[in-house]
Structure formats: structure tokens, C-alpha cells
Amino acid sequence: MATAIAFVGAGPTTIYTLNQLIDSLGNFTGRPDANISIFEAQSQPGLGTPYRPGWNDPAMLSNIASVEIPPLAETLIDWLGRQDDDRLRALGIDPSGVDERTFYPRLALGRFFLDQFTQLVERARAKGIDVNVRARTKVVDIEAVGDGLKLTVASARLPRSEEWFDYVVLATGHQWPEEPEVRPGYYLSPWPASALQRIAATKVGLRGSSLTAIDAVVALAVAHGQFEGHEGEALTYRSKADGDALQLTMMSRKGLLPEADFYHPIPYTPLAICTQAAVIHLIEDGEGDILHRAYALFRQELEEADPDYATGIALADLTLEQFSDRYFGERADVDPFEWAQANLAEARRNFAKEITVPWRYAILRMHEVMALIVPHLEEDELERFDRFLKPIFVDDYATVPHLSIERLIALHRAGILDVKALGENYRIDSHGADRGAHVLIDGEDHHYPVFIEATGQRPLDVDAFPFPTMIEQDIVQNAADTQGCSVKGIAIDEGYHPVSDDPVTHRLYCLSLPFILGRHPFVQGITSSHEMGLVVGAELAAAIATRASRTAVRPDQQAGASI
Template sequence: MTKSVAFVGAGPTTLYALHALLSRGAGAAQITVFEASQTAGCGSPYSSDWNDRAMLSNIASIEIPPLRETLADWLATRTTPELEAMDVDRASLDERTFVPRIALGRYFESQFAIMVDQARAAGLNIEVRTGCRVIDAANRNEGLELTFMSPPSQRVTKAVFDHVVLATGHQWPSRQQTQPGYLLSPWPASVLAHISATNVGIRGSSLTAIDTAVALATSHGAFVQRDEQLVYQPGPDTEGFRITMMSRKGLLPEADFYFPLPHPPLAYCTPQAVAAAMDRGRVGLLDAVFDLFRRELIDLDPDYAAETGLQDATLETFAEAYFARRAAVDPFVWAVANLEEARANHAAKVTVAWRDAILRMHEVVAAIVPHLDTEQFDRFNRAFKPIFVDIYAGVPHESIERMLALHAAGKLEVLALGDDYEVDAHCPEGGARLTVEGATRHFPVFIEATGQAALSGIQFPFLSLLEQGIVRDEVANDAPDVVRGIAVDDSFRPVNAPLPIDRLFCLSLPFLMGRHPFAQGITSSHEMGGIVGRRLALILDTAKPAVDLAETAA
């Protein structure tokens, strides 16, 4: 009997899941892919519908798990007009080049189309339904029923599938602007082009905030190269245009640093050592793993360990020491020195040991998050997570150049909010009022640009799955208000759900971030999509017996 499989969402996570499935053979399965937008493969983070041409991705070809071809190889075969349309300079291309988000999106679209064509040529029955929005999902006796709106009439249709993978990707507020001048997110970026040359507040100082600032800047001026230096040239009648980026620490992200790939193995903070710590139980788990982290850093970079007092540090005191030097320096002064260091290290292929060690450890340490009690979970989010995010969220050198150019032109400042501040988004004049330590400033335009937040089950887009008790939050008894993501197992299947095993897989990133705190990038899409794709390949191959879950997830 032919089995049917549906993927809801056609972004990178589905792309990698399909790649894993098709690489192992899908038998005679009927595969349907639903995608609300008009194109399949790219997802909203890399879509031309959502992003401005000036927005840069922060992952290079060398870091992207390959599909049919690498990003660098694909770009090398594009025509000059194609590259120009994506704002890509052929002369600068190599495996470590950062390209605009829309270029990465076009690459994923191409890889998706090639993969589907090859699967069809091999006899697989696969249907891709773009412009088709799934509005509900419900468990039935015969399978998982999807309700969707089909183009062009948007007629509501239902269909039942044996296996369904929900990979709906990022989820932003349905209304971008809740009142004049106050935006809950910068997406879609096309809205930013219509903002007047005024005083703009941006909450956030990471790549999302930088992208927002760049999109605003290019609508009111231009970045130009002058005497080997990037400068910002304001347009006419833009004297009132100013941007204030703000965050709790008031720090700019650091420039992308050089590291070798593949990464060398860790010595102390290994997956095996972390697993052993988890086996000993929850009590003291976070501190036990921090000790592994500490030993790794001391071994790899004793000078940095001595400078930060790591030998005698607690998690909290190290977190403070980690950011202390940057917090004591003007963020733009720090950015100049950091950019110079990063460029020199890339040119000489020099790796800063402590940075690389923390980068290598972030996914290993993340394995403990589902096992932390409420107190430890809170400590992880306050002290440990920001360190890892700061390292892996390094930004393209050009992004730092643009921030420096805006600042030099008098168009950008970065503000440290601390913990004692308030944003009033209900002021009658529009925008928002910011109050910090008793002082109040009004921004006619205020944009929330802190990136995708972890979401709770109540915000899950398919109501019937909530009502049927299939999708539910993973809740700690002593802290029911803490968002820890929906309850799924290591193969991303709902836990203790009233439906057959393997019928439903949940890969909707915002609802997994409580359990998988770093699950936002392409490498996470590859890892999670691969787990589900391999599982589907096993259960669709009726010639093979079912395997143990632990083996499947390995």
C-alpha cells in the first residue's frame, strides 16, 4: 500500500528533511509539499518577499551543509546579470564570502527544484503546492487531516496523510504595525522603505537589528566606497534621519572570526562527557557542564582563562567577565579594533582559540537544556546562553563596516538599556517612548528587532492539534509560565500524544527553541531535518524492520 507524506512549509528545514529522505529512498510514497508563498525552498529568512537586497546572511558556503552542490559552486555558475540582480560581486566570491540573504534564498530554491526534478525522473510521485496555505491539522482515525486553501480561488480543501511533517518556520506577528510608528517586527522589510527620515528607535543590536538599520539607511542614502573606506552618504532632505539601536548591554556583535573546518574534536566538553553528566541526574547538572566548559577553555587558551579569572569563576561571574571588557569601551571604538583583528586573522588564517572553543561547545552544551530544572534553566538563559549566542552570531565584516559608516555620518548610536527601562508603545503621538533611569525619549518610529522569540503552544498555528491534546507545552510543575517549547521526543514527535507513532513530526522552529535554544540557523535545519528525513526513510521502507528510536535519532 502506498504511503502518503505531507510537508507543511518548504523552507530549509523541509529541504534538508527531503534531502535525507530521498537520499535513502522513499519507496513508492506519495509526497506532497505545501508552501504558503509562491516559491519553495528558501523560507522567509532568505525570501526576496521578506528581505531587503542589502540584508546579508551570516553563514558562508563553507559552513552550509551541501545539497546537490555547494553555495560557492552554484554562485560560480551564475551569469553576471544574475549575480548583479542579487547584489553579488563575482570578484569577491569564495567559500567564506557572505552574500545577501536573497542570494542564499535563490540557492535554496534552485536546490529544491533540482532535487524534486531528479526525484520525479527516478519515478517518485512528488507534488509541490506553492501559494497553498495550510490553516489547520487534526488527527483522524485514517491519518492526519490537513485543511488548506488552494490557489487561485483559495477554496478550502481537506486531505488525509499517513505522515505529516510540520516545518512552518519563523512566525511573526500577523500585524506588523499595531499603531502608527510602532512595528512589532521589521518583516517584511518592504515596509521599512516607506518610513520617513525621522528619529528611529530599534530594540535589538544583533544582525536582525543591523539589517533593519541598513534597510532604513539605504532608503535615505547610500553606502559608497571612498578611498578604500566605506562611508554613508545621506540623501537630500534627510537631516532628521537618526537611528538609535538599543539592547540591555548596548553592545554591537563582533565581526565573523576565522576558524578551521572541519572543527577539531573537543577534549573535555565532549558529547560523551555531557551525556555522562546528564546520566548522573538533574541536581547540579548545569554547574557540572560549566566545569567541563571551563576545563576546555583553560586547556585551549590558558591566557584567556587567566584574564577572565576562569579558574575560580562561577557561571555567573564568568558571564560577567566575558562581556566586561566590551561593556567598558564605546561600542564603535571596540568595533573598529575587533574588525581590524578579524580581517587580519582571516588573511593569515589565524584562529583565536577561546572564540573557536566556545563556538565548538555551544551545540554540545545545548543537549542539557531539556534536562535542567527551573532554576538551572533560568540560569542557563541568563548567563550561559548569551555567551554562546554572542559567539555564533558573529556578523559579516561588511555589516560592521556599515554600522561604523552610519555612526561616522552622525546617523547611528547604540544605547545600553540595562535592566531598568520601559518602552511605552501606546503614546498618542505614535511610535514609542523610552524611559531609561528616569529620562524619557520619544521615537516617532520604533521597531522591535530582537529576532525570533521562543513561542508557547497556545500560539501554535493549528488549533485542532491543541484541542486534541497532541501538541502541548513542556511545562515544569514549579514554573508553569516559563516557555520551554512544545513537548517532543528526540525524533521531534509529540510526546504522549493520542495518535500513532510516526504520524506527526513537529519541526516548527519557534516552538522548539525552549528545548533547542540555538535552533535557528541552517546547520540546525540540516540536523533536525536530517533526523526526520532518515526516520521517514526507515518507516517507508517496508522491507526493513522498524528500528529503535535511539538508533534512529543517532
Template sequence: MSATPRVPARSGPFHPLSIAIVGAGPTAVYALDALQRQGVAHRVTLLEAGGQPGQGIPFNARHNGAHLLANIAGYELPPVGETLNAWATRQSPQRQAALGLAGTAHDPRAFFPRMALGAYYADQLGRLMTPEAGPCATALHCHAEVQDILARPDGVEVVWKQRGRRHTADFDAVIVASGYGKPDVGARLAGATARTAHGRRVAVLGSSLSAIDAAVELAVRHGHFHEAGDGTLRYALEQPFAVTFLSRHGLLPEADFWVPETAPPLRHCTPEALGRVVQGRAGDLDRAFALFARELGEADPGYAAALNLESCDVDSFAERHFSARMAADPFAHARANLAEARASHAQRKASPWRHAILRLHEAFATIVPTLADADLARFSRGLKRVFVDNYAAVPHLSVVRLLALHDAGVLAVQRVDGRQGVARGPDGGWQIAGQTFDDVIDARGQAPLGLEDFPFPTLRLHLCAQALAQEREWHEGLAPAQGHVLDPEDPALARVHVLSLPFLLHRHPFIQGLTESAAMARACVAALMRRAEATPLSRDDIHVALAWLDRTDPIYQGHDVLMVARPSA
């Protein structure tokens, strides 16, 4: 087993912390891995609401069969002790077959089933909780639903319910690594998911990989895929059903394109260059787009000429970028794009403009949180769509299945106005855009959540009061400081780190992947290690605490006192 050897306990100016991690999915696994690597004997308690620790909702074996593919290749996945492919190749032939890895376990560019990634993280979590993994003492509580978090200058109290009993414990710090937020809209409206929909006419809101997964899940329940004599994948319908993707733009995702594992640095639109022109002022986005256009134009002059990039601005670029696809039949484009993507892999040759946009989105991710509100809205309407479409390219097999379903006459795509709602029809079905469906499945992914949706009432009250004092809108969610600390200037909130993606998406729209989860966890642990430096209480610390008390008001929660920011006059 090629796991990371035990890290010796670090001696020196550090003292152990007691740390609670809310959630035990992949983000929590990365956080625990980073803590074990620090060499300090922290006491770590993981509180997992479900019964399958390590897997997380998107990779949970209960909700994913071997036919549902993850959207990240092995070489892209940040390793936890060992790479995904090293772990896969050492599994028994029987387990490889059960997880859908037979024949691909060794391939670092293969897309594994979601449940295989869940099994990988579950195994790594188990290893990280052994004495050989590092000096941290760990405890895992499953079926532990965290009900409240009370942050105070002297510590953080966590309240959870487990098997009908209420538990409380105090910690030095808390990492909120819980995953997805509200259930999807379709499930709330129609009570339907891809596994529970029984109607013959099914609407799927969205057209991304999640929508393809929903269609494939329905397809395996109503028929089967098989390879025809000419080597193409076909779908045989056994029980009548039909699926319609309802999408605002009517576009299907493009197929995964080949990129080198390492790439030369950007020349013009670097994070440093963007940081110099983006400072929260009006016009920042226009200055950033000028760098973007220069980089993209040099990377692919032919693409730039086709779009007349020189005459583009940040508000017109997306429309020109998508214009050819919007005018084409979506399945015809998918078929042509799949052939192009397969050729790029066979030749190990990147599409210059696609690769450039992929790298540029990483640079833009560093400045989006600092954009002024008006620029952030413009970015979300245009350039963000291009970035998301580019990095959300899907596995080739997913596109092949999509085409097989369309060829069998069971899958269609319809463009709908985003303002059109979902309503009950007179026959008990669901009416959308003038059509009636038996079931509706929302596959549009996780929407950004605001402070009013934060699940821990006392901490939510604390954050909402602070936002009110700072004249921030609650719907904007969270914008943590370095290390994902809620507020380093507040002695109480400085003890809480939030890595929960739904509440960060408003200002950090590109943090939905496992690579970002790993980066957030490492940054969080680095901040915790700064807190773990053994420094005595100084007069400055006392003055900070007194000043904090002076600018806050108390709220009484049972026997506890919570200090929240006093609204400004």
C-alpha cells in the same frame, strides 16, 4: 551541473508513505532532499502559504535587497545536491550581478546576500521535484494556508485554504516545517518595518545582525554608501534621519573570526562527558560548567587568566566575559574587533578562546534540553548569552557599514532596561526609555513560542490536553522526541514531526541556523524511514491502540473525532 544523480527506488521491506510538508522554505527543502535520497517512492505534498517556494521568510527576495547579508559562509552551508559556491559560479554574469554575487561567487568564505541564498534554495527545490532527483512523487501547492491538522491513529488529515477554496487530504505523516511565528513586536505596535518606516527618528529594538540590516535598509533609502579616497567606506546622508539601537546590554555584535574548516575534537567537555554529568538533576549545570571551564582554560590560558576563570562559576562567567566590552564605547570596540578579525582571516589563525567557545556551544546544545527548569533559567541568564554572542559574529561588511553610519552621525546605541516598554506619546510618536521616536522596529529575532500559539487548532488542542495531563506548562513550547516526533508513544502524535523553530526554541535555543535545519530534516526523515518499514499489524499494536483509547477522551470536530489525553486525577 554538479547535482546529485537520481537515486534508484529501493526494494525490500519498505512501503511508500504519503507525506505532507507544511511550508516550503529551506527546512522543507532539506527534508525533501533527504526523502529523495532514501530511494523509497514516497508521495510528498508541499503546502506553502506564500508564493515564493524554497526561499523562506529570512531569504525571501521580496523582503531582502542585495545589500542585506546572510550570516553563514558557503563552506558552512549544508549542500542540497550541490554546494552554494558551485551553484553560484554556474550562474550567468547577469544573475550573479542581480543577486550581489559578482566577484565572490567562487569564495567559500564569502557572505552572500540573503536573497542569493533564497534563490539557491528555490533552484534546489525545483530540481528536487524533477523525476531525475529521486523516486518520490512530489506536488507543490503555493498560496496554500494550512488551517488545521487532525492526527489520528490511522492517519493525519490536513486542512488548507487555497485561493478561497477549502481542501482536505489524508496523509500517513506530516512534517511541520513552517518558519517564523508571530510578527515582530515593533511591526505590531507601530506598523513599521525597515522598508515602511518614514519618520526621522527611528528606534530599533536590539543590536544584532537583524538590527544592522534594519539600519542599512533605512540608510539606502535616505542616502548612499561610497568608498572614500583612503579606501574606507563612508555614508552620505541625503534625507535627514537617525537610528538608535536600544539594547538591554548595549553591545554590538563582533565581526566574523577565522576558524578552520575542521577542528580537533574537544578533550574534556565532549557531548559524551556532558551526558554523564547532566541527567535532569539539581546541580547538573554546575558540573557541566566545570568541564566547560577546564576545556576553555586549556585552549587559551591567557584568556583564562584575564578572567580569573578558576574562581568563576556558571552564574558569574558571563558578567566577567562581557565586562571589558560593557565598559568600552561600543563603536570603539567594534572598530578594534574588526581589525582583529581581519587579521585573523589574513593570517588564517583562529582566536583560541573564540574558537573554543564556538565548539563548546555545539556540545552544550546536546544537554540543554535535559536541564532541570532552575538550571535552564540560570543557563539562559548567563552562559547562553556568551554562546549566542560568539556564534552570531557578523560579516565584516556589516560592521563596516555600521561604523560608517555612526561616523556620519546617524547611528547610536543606547542601553535600556529590559522592563521598559513601548508606549504611545502625546504627539503620536513612541516613547521608550525617556525618548520619543517616530517609528519602532523590532529586530530582536524570533522569540520562543508556546503551545497556545500553535497555529493548527485541533492539533493545538491535542497538545495542550497532553501537556495538561503531564503537568507541563503551555508556554514551554514543544520538546519532540528523536526524529522530532511529537510523541512516539501516542499512535496519533507519532505521525506528526515538528521542525518549526519558534516552538522548539525554549528547550533548543541553538537551532536557529541553516545547519540545524538540515540536521533536523535528516533526523526527521530517518524516523520516517523507520515507520516505512513494512511490518504487519501485530497483537502488540492492537494492545497499544486499545490502551490509547482507554486513556483518552473524545472531542468532536464536525464529523471527525479527536482523542485527547485525559487529565490525570
């Protein structure tokens, strides 16, 4: 009997998992006896929410350089090289500016992934795997039945149905409301970007100052004006006739802008001290005090990587809290746009000369290793990690394209954009009689007729899990309830299986970002999709091969067989 596999969602995570599954079956002799169904609620499978038209504005940039995108059938650069100049321009790409270190529009990445998805489906079918791609079809529930999983499937064209599978991969991606304006003038997210087009030129507040907020700011700016500039000149912004009233304010606790993408070697240079093995050892040795000891490794690695930086900030004497203050302190004392201008100039010089700032690169390389401690922290340790160490890692790896910084500076120069520090004593009230929200900072009231929550995807608890029967059967459970940790999200193991006593859980994989962010706080999109896909794709291929070997019957064992 064929192995039946369902993918719920058809974005990059499914694409990379399917790619690894096919690659892992490369040495399989004979025809892989498998049926794969890919369910996608949207009309076009293969794009992914962060790269889908309508959901994203054409002006929005991805925050991953092409050299960092793991290849599929081809690299992004190779794919771009196959496109003619007219198509590149239609995707918002200057044909003369194609480079492996360049950041491209989100919609361009969507077309790349769509093309790769199509090729993967063709590859799978060529190997004899039956692949059924189901667009405009939503999985509304999942139930464990015996040693399999029953999916309840809804489609606009067909009656609701029930279908059975041996394995199910949940890759539903980001979870946002289809209509972001949940109260008059108050937007729970900046997506879909098409909803921002209806916002009139007015005073707009945005909570957030990283790429999510930048996406919203750029979408609003191009709706009411345009960026202008030639190579070698400073970018400028000009409002349309009805855009003069547009006033944008980005807000965050510290009131800082993200820094510009910095040059560094790819793939990463191995760590010397704060290695994965070292962090796993301190987790497993039973001595406790995990955060303190992990921070000691972090500090030693930083001292080894950049002695001048370590000496300059007296790193050896700094507690975690003091290092956090020192890391952000210098920027906090400077106007954010002045800092952005200077940082952008530095980043451009370093790219031109291929210079790496050692301390920045060391922090970048350590963030995934340090994430290993998160599920093992006591509640007070997790609070300290989230408040003092996590923001440093996020600031370091979530640098943004140089063009994004240029746009922010241009908007500020045009008198359109400002940045405000919320501090620790603030409150946002969106439930009053006025449109938008009132932001109260140290007792001072600021009213914004339009207010947009733009802090990005947050971890979600089990209550928001979209398949209720999985919760009722105790297959999907809160991590805090079952794993003795304080992280948000559902309990999963290292193989991305839900943690439960039900044996069916080894047939279910949860790769849905909002529900694993608590355990994996630095899941970052494409590279994480690739890493998860390597694990799950290989497991699925092994399951197909194992079932095939168990059911294979030699011709001399077949009673009365004829060939």
C-alpha cells in the same frame, strides 16, 4: 498502498529533509511507493522566509559563510560558479569576490535554495516518487484521525478541502505578522523589509543590536541614502536630500555591538573535555546540580584550549556569574564603535593569516553540546543559564559579516547611528497617544516616533500554535506542562515528535523554529535545518521502505497472476 507524506512549508528545512529522504532511498530496490505533497502559503516554494524577495531587502546579508552551508545537489560555491557575471551582479555579488568564506546577500541564498529545491523535486520524480508542489496553499488545521492525519487545506483558487496523510512534517519556519506595524509607528518586527520602505526619515529606535537589528538599520539606511567606498578605503554613508532627519538608535541591555566573524577551522575540531558524551553522562547520572557541573566542564575545556586566556581572566576562580561579567566587561567599558573598529581590524588580520583565537573557537564549539542540558534544568538553573551563559554563546556564534560592521561604523561616522544601553531598569511603552514608543531608562523618557522590535525570533508557547485541533486533541502540549521543565515551546522528543499519549504522534514531526527554540535554544537556521533534516528524512525513508516490504507480494503468491 503508497505512503502519503505532507510537508507544511517549503523552505530550507523541508529542502534538507527531502534531500535526506531521497538519499536514504538510494539503496532501495524497486520503485518507492510514496506520494509527497509540499504546501507553501507563498507564491514561490523553495525560498524560505529569511531569503524571500520583498520580505528581505537586497542589501541584507546572510550571517552564514558559504563554506558552512551543507551541500545539496551542489555546494553554494559550485552553484555560484555556474552563474554568469551579470546574474551575480544582479544578486548583489561581486564576481571577483566569490569565496567559500564570503557572506552573500540573503536574496542570493534564496535563489540558490530555489534552484536546489527544483532539482530535488526532479530527483524524487525520477525515482518514481509522486511529488505535488502546492503554492499559494495554506494548511489551516491538522487533526489526528485513526492512525493518520487529516489536513484542512485552503487555497485562493480552490474551495477548502480535507486531505489525509500517513506522515506530516511541520516546517513552517519563523512566525511574524504579515503587517509588522501593529500600532502607529510601532513595529513588532522588521519584516517584511518592504514595510520599512514607507518609514520617513525620522528618529527611529530599535530594540536589539544583533543581526536582526542590523538588517533593519541597513534597510532604513539604503532607503534614505547610500553606502559608498572602494576597495581598500573606509566605507562612507551619504544621505539623500530627504534623509538628513534619519536618526537611528539600537538598544540592548548591555549596549554592545556584535563582533566581526572570526577565522576558525571548518568542520569543527573535536572537543576534548566538554564533549557530548560527558554532558549526557552528567544529565543521566542522577546527581543533579546539572548547570554547575556542566559549567565546570565548560571551564575545563576553555582552560585546556587557551591557557593564556584562562590565566589572564583568572578563570579557575570564576563562578558562572563572574565569568559572564568578565566576558562582557571589557567591551562594556569601551565605546561600542571604537571596539567594533578594533575588533574588525583584528578579525581581518586573522583571516589574512588564518589565525584562530583559541578561546573564541572553544566557546563556539561548546554551544551545541551545552544546549543538551536545557530541557533538564530546574527553573532557577534555567534562569541562570538564560541570563549568564546563553548570552555568551549567542555573542560568540552570532558574529556578523565584516561588511555589516563596516556599515554600522559608516553610519555612526555620518551621525546617523548610535547605540544605547538599556540596563536592567527600563520600560518600553507603545500604548500611549504618541506614535511609536516611549523608552524609559532609569526614569528618563526617550520618545521615538518609530520604534522597531528587532531582537529576532522568540520561543512561542502552545497558544500560538497554528493548528488548533492538535491542541484540542492533546497531541501538541506545552513543554512545561508535560516534560517537567521550564522551557517555552511545545513538548517534543529527540526525534522531533510531539510528546503525547496518542500513538499518532510518531507520524508527526515538528521542525517549526518558534516552537522548538525553548528546547533547542541555539537553533540557527540553515545548519539546524540540515541536522533536523538528517533525522527526519532518514525516518521517513525507513517508513516508506518498511511499508513496501510489508505489502510486497511475490509473483508465485498471487492467485491467478499473469505477467
